[in-house]
Amino acid sequence: MNKNEKDWIDITSGVNVRKCMRCGKCSATCPSYDEMEYHPHQFVYMVEKGDIEPLLNSKSLYKCLTCFACVERCPRGVEPAKVIEAVRLTAVRKQGNNHLLPDQIPDMLDDDLPQQAIVTAFRKYTK
Amino acid sequence: MQRIGVFVCHCGTNIAATVDVKAVAEALSHEPGVVVSQDYQYMCSESGQELVKNAIKEHGLTGVVICSCSPRMHENTFRKAAASAGLNPYLVEIANIREQCSWIHKDIASATDKAIILGKAAVAKVHLNAPLTAGESPVVKRALVIGGGIAGIQTALDIAEAGFDVDIVEKEPTIGGKMAQIDKTFPTLDCAACILTPKMVEASQNEHITIHSFSEVSDVKGFVGNFTVTIKKKARYVDETKCTGCGLCTEKCPMKKVPNEFNMGLDNRTAVYIPFAQAVPKVATIDPNYCMMLKNGKCGVCSKVCSVGAIDYKQTDKFIEQKYGAIVVATGFNPIKLDKYDEFAYSCCPDVVTSLELERLMNAAGPNGGTLLRPSDKTHPHTIVFVQCVGSRCDDEKGKPYCSKICCMYTAKHAMLIREKYPDTEVYVFYIDVRTPGKNFDEFYRRAVEQYNVHYIKGMVGKVTPKADGKIDVQASDLLANEQLHINADMVVLAAAIEPDKTARPLATMLTTQMDTNDFFTEAHPKLRPVESATAGIFLSGACQGPKDIPETVAQASAAAAKAIGLLCKNSITCNPCVAHSDELMCNGCSACEKVCPYGAITYQDKEFRMPDRSTAIRRVASVNPAVCQGCGACTVACPSGAMDLNGFSNSQIMAEVDAICK
Amino acid sequence: MQVNENFEPVIVAFCCNWCSYAGADLSGTNRLNYPANVKIIRVPCSCRVNPMFILRAFQRGADGVIICGCHPGDCHYTSGNYFTRRRITLLYSMLDFLGIERNRTRLEWVSAAEGAKFAAVMNQFVEDVKKLGPNRRLEDLRCRKQ
Amino acid sequence: MLKISASNLNALFDRIAEKQTLYIPVDREPNVSEYKKYESGMTMSKALNTVRSAKDFFFPQTENLAEFKMSGKTIEVKDIRKENEDFVVFGVRACDARSFGILDKVFLSEPVDSFYKNRRDHGTIVTMACTRPAETCFCTTFGIDPTVPGGDVSVFFDGENYFFLDNTPKGEAFVASVSDLLENGDASKLAEVQENARNIMKKLPLAGLSTDSFGGERLMEHFNSDKWAELSESCFGCGTCTFVCPTCQCYDIRDFDTGNGIKRFRCWDSCMYSDFTKMAHGNSRNSQLERFRQRFMHKLVYFPANNDGEFGCVGCGRCLSKCPISMNIVKVMKALEDK
């Protein structure tokens, strides 16, 4: 268990994971549930335990659409999407580089891609 | 000139080991006004008290200072001793030289010095003590119960049983409350109506009970033992004394499209109506929002068919004033509104219902005559999903932070009843935790699982989506299996959180009782005085104090009744004499004191005064009701004029203590 | 700041009857030490403490004044200590505004169960006041002990 | 006449302050002056007059009279009287200088107020002639010539030099003690300065004010005047006029329990206060009208009645500028005088 990592996630997410009462409404509401190896409630639970390594190595990190349905519906105000975001950021920083570089973008650019998606991608895949 | 006696207790070695008690007695003997200063082994003992009593008589003492243990320990002991020797008990002061001196200090010199100073402070204070007499205030031997649900009914019956008159004020046309709407009760599954309606009848027939139905409390004045309450009897346009409850008017009324609140709006009633067959009083009421006669003067059918001439379209609200010695609040609860929970589709899908609606759907007197049918197409549901904790245990402003307590059990009841009656129906219950503390409660829940094969799934429903084929997609997570489920349901039942009735907050203001942030009434002490409010003479019964099931409600109702009876039994109440009082000549009537008084003990009066220049003037001045004041002293500091002072802890007394300590 | 070891401050503590006074009793029952400088005045509720009493204490030679009441929400009279909190906050703010040393005044919530807290608070307060030295800014010279 | 140049004035102050306590008016704010104990380097104010009057030096706002101590159950009385040290008040104006005559009549007539006398005996009053009176000045109404200010020593300023004229033996001693700093000078310009100031006095707005309508013989008429109601209507009953007044001499005697003994002190009191002369039965003057009337009747009628026609006002004008609602003795006189 990496205590520093957990503290870092607590700070960057701004979420108090101990508020979770294990109702699972986040996972129940998640549209990407089937794509994920670890589900929103597991993110919260595992971060609380400090069991972060499996999360960092899981593709689940990048399956979250950040649709905020879980944030909206969580009865305790835990905001799982922010936890996932914080874990993702940890992963990005840990590897020392961005998953996406500005230079790569023109090649990847699809005319139909909405502006919002580019911004979202930057937010997700860069420091 | 004061004649003060000082009595220094050794408390065995408890005091004497660290405080030189002889030196304390010697030092205090030189204080002004002190005529006798003695020490003794155990001042609180029989012989110690004798010593004090004899000194009072022998020296004609006008004040007594006991240097001993904490006043919280023996203040009353010594006050009683003084009283038995003919000295007013409030002329006794205690200097706490044990808990606050000998026990905390090791050095004899400094502990002795401190004991002397504490003794001097007590002497300085006792110089200014005034003899106080506990006042008495008479008790009106009649109780008011606000709310006619099971809590109110039970309280009223118990008080009436003790022989006191009691009035029930119920805002609906009938008493019965939420319990009347419930089908069966857990954990015994007996019919709610079968156990409630006899009590309703009993209440209506008890000579000591007066039921004011379709009425509200509009004003409360007075204080414990002597409340004056104004009750507003809302116009029901039917003469209660004439109506026989035959129901002919309700049959003939042409206005038949009024949503029936008793059935949670699941069917309709007429504009003139009797809420349900066993209503008490069984009297019709005309709904002025729908009655065509009242709205535009055209119709009058009910008046024509009524053989006893009970219909009175000209009736108006009436106000009656009544005096009470005690008031019991039993305003109950309501399920919260679910319109903010879009994810459960409650507002857009008729087949998503609340648990209370399900009660009506399953009730023999309900809209479907007891057959469980989907409200949308009146077909039999084959898959029913129950969702727990809807709005309960919620951190956000949509819901309530507390556990509503009753949902786990009634959901188990519903699941069981459905599986019993319709074995072909699959029932799923999504829960966060199943909470079943209570006699036979967990056994009941386990029966639902084990015997009735109800599918209990740990996890919450995330989304409810009505589909084109009339089915409902319920997306939920099974946390134990770690999978997301999609259930193709026919009906969804939401266990909505419960909240205090909306009428409770304004009522609390009228009663000057405290409420918590959720609008539940606050009990005087959460452990030791659970059925009393902090305001004397106001008692709490049922769910107005917190979520409760029926057995708990009835238990609390009887407890509140017992407390009320305890009060009503007395002919008068002895008041704490250490209360605030206002010097009317100083008071400028600014109202600051009134605003900080937690008990509503302060009122204002216009009084005529002879002014220093010999003229007379009408001035607005505060007066404190000593029966209501509890003696906190908040008003004394709010008063800029220094007109408010507190008996036993007066400004001058406290300042004398300050002076003595700082000397 | 230099601490005068011989300086024994006069500390007046106003304690509400229901919580803090009982808390003080409890620290005695548990034999928890705190300095004898502290002298307690019992009041029914912390809201009984008039700013006049606090100033009076300083006038007459107190070097520190501390008020103790029930924790907010636990007031025996339901709301007294909430008023105390506002009044005393403003008063202390005014004393601060007039340049009176901050550590001479304090308000603490001590429940009837917090005997240990009572002793700890008093130990700390006496130490703080000792560091400040005698009250000179808010004393009445006429009352100074010769 | 002996003189000192304006530039040497501070040398004179330093010299005086070597031997006695010296008080001079200094500016607290521009043109707002108050008496301060002289310390080297202080500059004397150029303002016409101090906010508080010079009576403070002889009749201070509070002073201890005696002390008692309870020891055990007996009372020990401590006599705290002691001989005052010599002091000099410099720069007193003619109006304030005249006020001592009025205060003396009260405090030095039998029974003599020993506290006051002690201070009078040890205080030297050095006055300063006025050259630039203000619109609120009306000392001439009471026969005061502000260009000849009186006191133990009168000082005149001609724009360059200060000239000294001793009026009393105490004043003579004072001048002698500093004579080595003084030189003989030509006082010819002084007469012109004085004449100029007298001419200004005649032009002042209040120059026409007269005491003709007042005095002891008009007691009942003025007491019963129906003007008092209107005049006192806006009075808030504060003590500002009284406390800035150089002639008000009322005081209260109180005991203060210090915790270690009692200090008996006296402090100024004001007849405008609702608790003035409050006795066991209550207050003798219950309405603000009566209290207001008392103050002015005392100055204009009662005092002259008992003191050979001398009025209890010196026309310094302090109450005119300090009254919160601008009600003052001039307005009272104008309302009551014979038209």
Add this chain to the structure above:
Amino acid sequence: MQEAMIKRAKELLADGTVNRVMGWKKGEFAYDTTPAVFETAEEIDREFVYNDFTQANQSKYLIKESRKEGKILALLKPCDTYSFNQLVKEHRIIRENVYVIGIPGGPKIDIEKIKAKGITGITNVKNEDFTLKIETIYGVETMPFYEAISVKCESCKSKKHVVYDELIGEDGDVLDSNRFDMVEKLENMTAQERYDFWRGELSRCIRCNACRNVCPACTCENCVFDNPKSGIDQKAAADSFEENMFHIIRAFHVAGRCTDCGECSRVCPQNIPLHLLNRKFIKDINCLYGEYQAGADTTSKAPLTDYRTDDCEPSVVHERGAE
């Protein structure tokens, strides 16, 4: 303005709406106006004045006046309306017995500021295009109008009339005032500096009680400082403690009730900036318990007779600003 007020006052007297008029009376000089009650049109014509020097807050007089026979006309400046409203709220003024006309307020001139320039022998003061032309027996002097504005008007909080039956002139707005600047400056000093500042100021107090007696919030039947039974009665500022005691307790008693009318500082013969003590409380209340303006209405709960369960602890005092 004066003409409009006189005209309206006479009309209201004539039609019987009121039987008295509260206004200001001319004095001996241009500047010494006195609050006065007028009963006839003749008196008004002869003596009524409203000019740059009519500063006095008249609301306190209305306590007594509103208890007399008949109705009185009060001409209230915006700042006076706050005091008036607060007194109505505290049941001191009987609102029904007062007919309120809102009149435009300052900025008013403080004659002391003119005199501080060394100008003396003043016979007349004229305001000509924001330049004061001061006629004296020593000749004519001029100074900019703004340099003579009274302290209370320099930091005016509002030009809005919070209560009136009718208005003469336009109603204004609540201003974004700089009134807390000096309080803030003091807060940023060290404790020693603050102590020295206040010693310098308060040591001048002569306990004339002008601040208290003029204060519209000080309306006790008998002030605790005059009442021997209170245990803290004082007649003199006998030493530094009593100066402090008087002014702290007075500020505390009016806390949450002070409308910041500035009269206390205006009337102080020793020019002690007493309003800073009151403003300190107002500022604290605003910061700690939410914006509150005493007198702005007659219904809201005053901050010291109210509370929130999540109010800050007194330790905030010890944790902010300089020590």
